[in-house]
Ligand code: SF4
């Protein structure tokens with residue numbers, strides 16, 4: 862657990878200390894139809910911005926989504942997700958079920 866916490870501290874410090882990054886949207890995205898609803902990302906997120914989406918995805922599983930207005934781009938969710946390609950380090954709203 863020490864490594865993800867250190868990552869969060871470093872990202873927050875980077876955002877605070879770099880004016881270019883302040884206010885810039887860098888949210889991560891959970892690809893709705895690749896997510897398998899395992900939810901390891903939910904308790905790992907330091908700002909609690911991952912919530913379950915409605916219904917099932919194309920795989921027939923529950924799925925989760927990231928609130929891009931709260932995400933701090935720390936990358937912890939990507940580190941803990943066991944499903945390859947389910948989380949992207951970019952804001953890609955077109956890959957999220959409405
Ligand atoms: S993004 Fe990954 S860890 Fe999070 S619910 Fe989907 S499959 Fe599970």
Ligand code: SF4
Nearest residue numbers: 906932933935936938
């Ligand atoms: S990048 Fe960090 S803040 Fe954003 S959803 Fe993932 S764990 Fe949460």
